[in-house]
Amino acid sequence: MKAPNLPQLIEQAQRALREEARKRQEFYAWLKEDVKAEFINGQVVMHSPVKERHWTAVGNIYRLLSSFVIKNKLGRVASEKALVTLKRNDYEPDVCFWKQEKAAQFTADQMKFPAPDLIVEVLSKGTARIDRGIKFTDYAANGIAEYWIVNPSKQLVEQYTLDAATNEYALINTYTGQDILTAQQVNGFAVSTLSLFDETANMQTLATLLST
Incomplete structure (x- = not known):
């Protein structure tokens, strides 16, 4: 606010955002169902x-x-190919969940979706910087209430929830092994961390979830 050239800076930012909006429309026109981008x-x-x-x-x-x-x-729950459209950016999270009141508005031909209530990103060498950087900030800025960062090489999960006072994520806990991970936004969902990485544990946990 103290910069004497603030009006010029605002004008430059507005021009850049208009150009970005144009590129975003081109992205929508180019994007196809068999492309992950x-x-x-x-x-x-x-x-x-x-x-x-x-x-x-x-x-x-x-x-x-x-x-x-x-x-x-x-x-509703989606995996990898659901395009989440936020105020400025568009993402295809590894896994995301919308509560019923949002999901009830979805249509069969819909390709762009609103901010989920829970997003899960599984780290890889190519995505870790983005998952912990721009996505971490952007998901919080757009009011996504819960965010899990999953490290498959360490078999570890970081659970973050949105602090309403700061509009930033706070780390709830870090989970490994037989630790029980309880979702804040998915009522009643609680599973062992191991079941997210080990397929035998996954099948056992699935049977329990479906039988109760």
Whole structure:
């Protein structure tokens, strides 16, 4: 606010944002169902193939979360290909969850979705900087209430929830092994951390979730 050239800086920012908005519309026109890409701060970010431990963790998390949510009619869960459209950027999170009041508005042909209530990102070498950087800040700024950062190489989960006073994420806990991870936004969902990484534990946990 003390900069004497503040009006010029604002004008430059507005021009940059208008150009970014134009590129964003081009991104929407270009994007196809068989392409995994995100639009981040004016740039199209393509995603490379991931290691086995990454897609195993994504599959395990999605299997447990989606089965529980469907069984209890809590909302919708998507994995990797749902385009989450925020105020400035567009992301395809590894796993995300919308409560029923949001999910009830979705249509069969919809390709762009509002901010979820929970987002899960599984770290890889190529995405860790973004997951802990711009996404961490942007998810909080757009009111996404809960964020999990999953490290498949260390079999560890960091659980963050949004602090309403600061509009920033606060670390609730870090979970490993037999620690019980309890979702804040998915009512009643509590699983061992191991079940997110180990397929045998995953199947056992799934059977328990579906039987109760």
